[in-house]
Amino acid sequence: MSRERMEEYFQATIDADQKIEPKDWMPDAYRKTLIRQISQHAHSEIVGMLPEGNWITRAPNLRRKAALLAKVQDEAGHGLYLYSACETLGVEREELLDQLHSGQAKYSSIFNYPTLTWADIGAIGWLVDGAAIMNQVPLCRCSYGPYARAMVRICKEESFHQRQGYEIMLTLCRGSDEQKAMAQDALNRWWWPALMMFGPNDKESTHSEQSMKWRIKRISNDELRQRFVDMTVPQADFLGIQVPDPDMKWNESTGHYDFGPINWDEFWNVVKGNGPCNRERLKARVQAHEEGSWVREAAMAYAEKRKQRAEERARVA
Amino acid sequence: MVPSTRLYDYLLRLGDNALILGQRLGEWCGHGPVLEQDIALTNIALDLIGQARLWLEYAAQTAGKGQTEDDLAFLRDAGAFRNALLVEQPNGDFAHTIIRQFLFDAWNFALHEDLCNSGDLQIRAIAEKSLKEIAYHRKYSSEWTIRLGDGTEESRSRMQTALEDLWTYAGELWNPDDLDREMAEAGISPHLERLQPAVEKYIRDILTEATLEIPAGTWMQSGGKQGRHSEHLGYILAEMQFLQRAYPGLEW
Ligand SMILES: [Fe+2]
Ligand SMILES: [Fe+2]
Numbered sequence: 001m002s003r004e005r006m007e008e009y010f011q012a013t014i015d016a017d018q019k020i021e022p023k024d025w026m027p028d029a030y031r032k033t034l035i036r037q038i039s040q041h042a043h044s045e046i047v048g049m050l051p052e053g054n055w056i057t058r059a060p061n062l063r064r065k066a067a068l069l070a071k072v073q074d075e076a077g078h079g080l081y082l083y084s085a086c087e088t089l090g091v092e093r094e095e096l097l098d099q100l101h102s103g104q105a106k107y108s109s110i111f112n113y114p115t116l117t118w119a120d121i122g123a124i125g126w127l128v129d130g131a132a133i134m135n136q137v138p139l140c141r142c143s144y145g146p147y148a149r150a151m152v153r154i155c156k157e158e159s160f161h162q163r164q165g166y167e168i169m170l171t172l173c174r175g176s177d178e179q180k181a182m183a184q185d186a187l188n189r190w191w192w193p194a195l196m197m198f199g200p201n202d203k204e205s206t207h208s209e210q211s212m213k214w215r216i217k218r219i220s221n222d223e224l225r226q227r228f229v230d231m232t233v234p235q236a237d238f239l240g241i242q243v244p245d246p247d248m249k250w251n252e253s254t255g256h257y258d259f260g261p262i263n264w265d266e267f268w269n270v271v272k273g274n275g276p277c278n279r280e281r282l283k284a285r286v287q288a289h290e291e292g293s294w295v296r297e298a299a300m301a302y303a304e305k306r307k308q309r310a311e312e313r314a315r316v317a
Numbered sequence: 318m319v320p321s322t323r324l325y326d327y328l329l330r331l332g333d334n335a336l337i338l339g340q341r342l343g344e345w346c347g348h349g350p351v352l353e354q355d356i357a358l359t360n361i362a363l364d365l366i367g368q369a370r371l372w373l374e375y376a377a378q379t380a381g382k383g384q385t386e387d388d389l390a391f392l393r394d395a396g397a398f399r400n401a402l403l404v405e406q407p408n409g410d411f412a413h414t415i416i417r418q419f420l421f422d423a424w425n426f427a428l429h430e431d432l433c434n435s436g437d438l439q440i441r442a443i444a445e446k447s448l449k450e451i452a453y454h455r456k457y458s459s460e461w462t463i464r465l466g467d468g469t470e471e472s473r474s475r476m477q478t479a480l481e482d483l484w485t486y487a488g489e490l491w492n493p494d495d496l497d498r499e500m501a502e503a504g505i506s507p508h509l510e511r512l513q514p515a516v517e518k519y520i521r522d523i524l525t526e527a528t529l530e531i532p533a534g535t536w537m538q539s540g541g542k543q544g545r546h547s548e549h550l551g552y553i554l555a556e557m558q559f560l561q562r563a564y565p566g567l568e569w
Contacts, residue, residue: 046352053347057340060560060569061387062373065343066366072346073359080352118560118569168569176567284348292350294475295411298468305467 014215019145022088030214033207034144035089036105037216039096042082043107045075047100047281051115052124060118067164068121074157081150088146101286109267110193112275119172119179119186125165127187127194127232133158134228135198143215166235173239180241187236188244195259196267198225204264229257319503324437325379326399327500329389330542332372333400336390337550338421339365340557341408350411357457361418364450371443391561395550402541403486405550412475415461416483420520422455424490427516431507440505459523466527473528480524481532488537491516496542 001009006025013020020026049072056072059065083093099105110128115121136158139151172183199205199221211217229248236243247260270278342362349355373386403421408414429451432444465472493501493509500506524531540546560569 046347049347049355056343056346057556058559060391062336062366062370062390064569066363066370069343069346069359069363069366073356073363076347076352076356076359080356083352171568175569176564178564179567288348288350291410292354294469294471295350295354295465298465298472301472302464302468 011213014143014213017141017215019148020143021145029210030216031089033211033214033216034147035086035091037211038082038086038089038147039091039099040106040108042079042086042096043100043105044111045079045082047107047111047285048128049075049079050281050284051111051113051277052121054115055118055121058118059121064168071125071161071164074161078154078157081153085144085146085150097289101282101289103273103282106271108197109270109275110197112270112278112281113189113193114277116189117182117186119169119182120190122165122168122172122183123186123190125161125163126169126235127165127190128197129158129161129165130232131194131197131228133162134224134231138218138224139216141215141218147216169239169241173241183239184241187241191244192263192266193270195225195229195262198222198228200264200267226256229259233257319499319505321379321381323496323499324505325376326496327506328372328376328379328440329397329399330401330496332369332376332389333398334404334421334425335365335372336369337398337400337553338404338418339363339369340553341404341406342414342418344408345414354411358414361454361457364447364454368443368447368450371446375439375443387561391558395546395554396544398541398546398550398554399544400541400546400550401486401489402538402547403483403490405541405547405553406483406486407549409479409482410475412465412472412479413482415458415465416476416479418454419458419462419523420483420487421490422451422458423520423523424487424512424516426451426455427512427519428507431512435506436504462523462529463527466524466529476527477529480529484532485535485538487520489539489541492537492539494539494542 007027010020010024010026010030013024020030052068052072052075056065056068059068083096086096087093096105100107110131115124133155136151136155140148140155142148142151169183169186172179202208202220202222205221208217208220212220233243233248245260247258249258251258269275273279339362342358342365345358346355346362349358369390370386373389377384377386377389401421403417406413406417426448429444429448432440433448435441435444462476466476467473491509491513497506497509501508521531
């Protein structure tokens with residue numbers, strides 16, 4: 001088959017809403033786009049363990065401690081599925097981690113903000129997992145089979161995280177004045193970064209059009225952001241705390257909430273590495289990896305020894 | 318019948334061991350040497366926190382002062398904690414974490430096996446529920462002890478160092494004091510000296526396979542079970558209890 005015919009066949013498969021599988025032919029650019037997106041997503045899961053892990057040892061009671069441990073562990077599991085999905089495209093986890101550690105690969109900027117109080121654990125579950133679900137539910141129908149299937153598993157757990165986070169917020173908002181202030185402060189700090197999780201406005205977004213055609217992306221950044229706002233503002237109302245946006249108001253004619261301008265300078269500045277925690281997040285990942293190298297080497301050496309011993313035994317027998 | 322205050326003290330030993338070790342393992346979350354082991358350590362931490370909740374809830378019931386598991390975990394000072402010194406030792410490198418876990422699991426498994434026959438029905442029920450988890454912990458820490466002991470030069474030397482640092486805290490687990498004897502006499506817990514040979518044999522067998530050597534003639538530290546702790550526990554509690562201390566009496 002000529003290259004053109006293959007491309008036609010590939011696009012027809014996608015247009016028919018059928019899945020592309022690892023052994024199928026695919027254009028290099030499609031493969032590259034997927035590797036970039038899936039690995040970024042995987043990196044976000046494991047870097048995201050750090051801000052939340054920050055409160056495991058200080059969780060306010062044993063039930064919350066267990067729930068938070070389980071949540072952060074789920075995120076590690078998401079990282080694993082996604083690195084595996086990426087490996088089906090021919091890149092090993094080790095190589096992807098090197099790209100993360102060298103700063104070449106990105107991860108979601110939201111995790112470059114600090115978790116300062118217990119309410120941040122509630123706000124992250126509610127807003128960050130909430131925004132992640134908004135982004136990820138359409139990916140369950142993504143054209144690349146292994147990615148779509150990983151997303152189905154992940155989305156189930158994310159919606160559990162989101163409910164759990166909201167429940168933390170609810171408990172705080174029904175608690176003492178100090179607790180309610182803690183919840184409001186967390187919303188103030190996480191709201192705008194959460195809106196930025198959907199990426200630049202559609203007219204600025206560089207990868208979107210091609211990704212739509214390949215059905216890696218199905219819904220535009222701005223539309224997803226609007227859906228998130230429409231879902232979340234009533235939830236804040238129910239909590240009795242305010243979204244930090246003076247322009248936020250219900251628009252009867254559009255049937256959506258209008259909201260104020262996003263500070264894209266801040267967004268790009270954090271992407272560039274100047275967020276409050278970029279350096280320490282990356283350092284923590286690099287340190288864990290480097291300090292773990294003797295463990296990984298020993299595990300390989302031991303596996304090799306075992307193999308040799310088994311072979312020797314087989315020879316003797 | 319043993320006095321309820323004595324049973325309470327004994328239950329604290331079980332609950333505090335699980336709580337403090339679970340707390341320590343929780344420090345690893347997000348920092349493990351490889352993603353799979355990060356997940357595995359968190360799993361063990363989760364099991365231990367779950368077990369701690371059951372023991373402390375039962376302890377609180379036994380005390381009959383209307384306290385909860387959280388009152389016991391978050392409102393006692395270090396001197397009232399009854400965990401063994403071993404479990405409060407710092408994580409150190411992965412070798413220290415594995416050796417600490419291995420020594421604890423080897424003993425804890427044997428203990429729980431016997432607690433499944435306890436004359437106290439609630440202890441029996443909690444032990445039965447925990448035993449499967451602890452069997453998995455012991456398998457995990459034994460396999461990693463062997464893998465790292467018999468891995469590379471570096472891993473062997475790190476494991477031997479960890480063993481030398483931590484062996485001195487192992488004896489407290491299986492050397493009985495008055496409370497241990499009293500519980501054994503009452504048919505609530507096993508006689509620790511009867512557990513010891515099997516536990517030591519298990520440890521020796523695994524360490525031999527791991528090419529590691531038990532430090533010779535080491536003095537065994539003790540005191541944790543009676544509330545005399547190392548300096549580490551105060552810091553663990555300062556961190557763990559922070560919110561409950563800063564904002565007393567609230568729901569979270
Ligand atoms: Fe996740
Ligand atoms: Fe999540």
